[in-house]
Amino acid sequence: MLAQSSGRAFGGALLFALPLLMTMEIWQLGLSIPRYRLGLLMAATVLLVVFLSQHFGAGMPGVGWPGYLADAGVAFVMAAVATALVLGVLAVIRPVQGWQDSLSIISLEMLPAAVGASFARSQLGVGGRRVPTTTYGGELLLMAAGAVVFAANIAPTEEVVLLAAKMGAWHPVALVVLCLVLMHGFVYSVGFRGQEPAVGGVLRSFLTLTVVGYVIALVVSAYLLWTFGRFDGVGPAMVVTEAVVLALPASLGAAAARLIL
Template sequence: MELAVELREQGRGMAGALLVLGISFAYTVESWRLAADISAVHLLGFVVAGLALVVLITRSVGFRSDEDAESGGTDTGLRRDGGSPLWVEFTEIVFQSLFIGYATLALLGVVDLRTPFPVVVRMGLIQVVPLAVGAALANELLSGEQEELSEAGFPQNLGVFALGAIFFAAPIAPTGEIGLIAAQIDWTRVGVLLLVTVSVTYLMLYELEFRGQSRRLQGRSRWRQVGQTCIVTVVGLLVAFGLLVALGGIESEPVATWTRRTVVLAFPAAIGASGARVILG
């Protein structure tokens, strides 16, 4: 299998992990505290039961598309029908979930080099189940074409972007996690977070072969794709800022404070905006 195809498959699983279920866990302080508070037996039971569910989902719908599975699979191991070995897909999903889980926690400043190693391991195990469920479902829910859905043009598509951004960001906006994360990240991390937001948005729209990608690419130069990505990101930023203002509490804050909070909330908002473009057209 070509490297580009393999990277696209892995990237789709990681983005799907965040989009389907995982982003809310990453922004929940209770899930961070569970890593220190939950007993080892309880944690083990949670992971075993959760990953057993992931195995069932993977066996039913599969992570890879049938074409890629048939071209890249081997003849050994337990296969799902028409696909690659089940253990291969399951291993990939767990890897994707751990990678994107730790990457997100590090990006938000929840874990760093000073975090005790046992806590880091436990945080990964807490995050891996919801992320793995999302990764397992990503191919079935978000890939493929829907020719019956016509794509709205600018500025009509702004409503679609805003709807997705609100859907993802509104439940997170009033929580204390936004202020907590914003208070502990420096400006370098804010810039990296904004760059990652733009990059993930572009990948979801134009590179990972999510639903409707061929229509989004049709007749668009690379610069138009970048422009559309920037529009989606700006919508995410505006929705994030609007939610924070509507919920109160930032009007009296320094500009630096509400800027950091806006960027922190814009990450899930932009994922929601690009996800709405994938799902709704």
């Protein structure tokens, strides 16, 4: 059972992190990112995976915090193994000669890999604890996890900065509106599998879940861009525009997480 769930975690880590594993910008950022930002990112990753394990872990219900931590630990170990293996085979890292640089690159890749490992271990197995969340906090956690996975694969790239630089004054506003429409439509209107009823009415669902979910996606986007140095040396208007650009995939990830889980 442990071997099977570990194998699922390994596969989930690859599925979620492979685009980032093969992105050149992340290899370069691993050599230049300030260590305190890298440390904060790792701490945030640990917290996210532990809370995911608490809500949707692979163990039996009622296992308590030791079980949640063990579940998260397996996800982290398999994510690290998958990341190191792929980067080593692709000759991106050389663990023996440059272990410090290799460790930095692996740490950056761990965010989507660990979330993917946790998801695959808990949700894709025959005996997984696939229980739909019924709490408001659980819904918000799901949206944060989905936003992280989608945004993390794009935040390191130069395209976010390029797109933000090309936008006029009205483009960010239009993009925010588009994101809100897409999020609400995907979850409540178009008939995707996992679609939810608008509990409490359309307006309440829009304000308490769609709008709040977009704010979460925006915050996640801003944090990742700051971590990767995309805000360094730019003004407030550019900061907001970059965050709004990255919030497009982040918000769709947040909506997708609610449908899938």
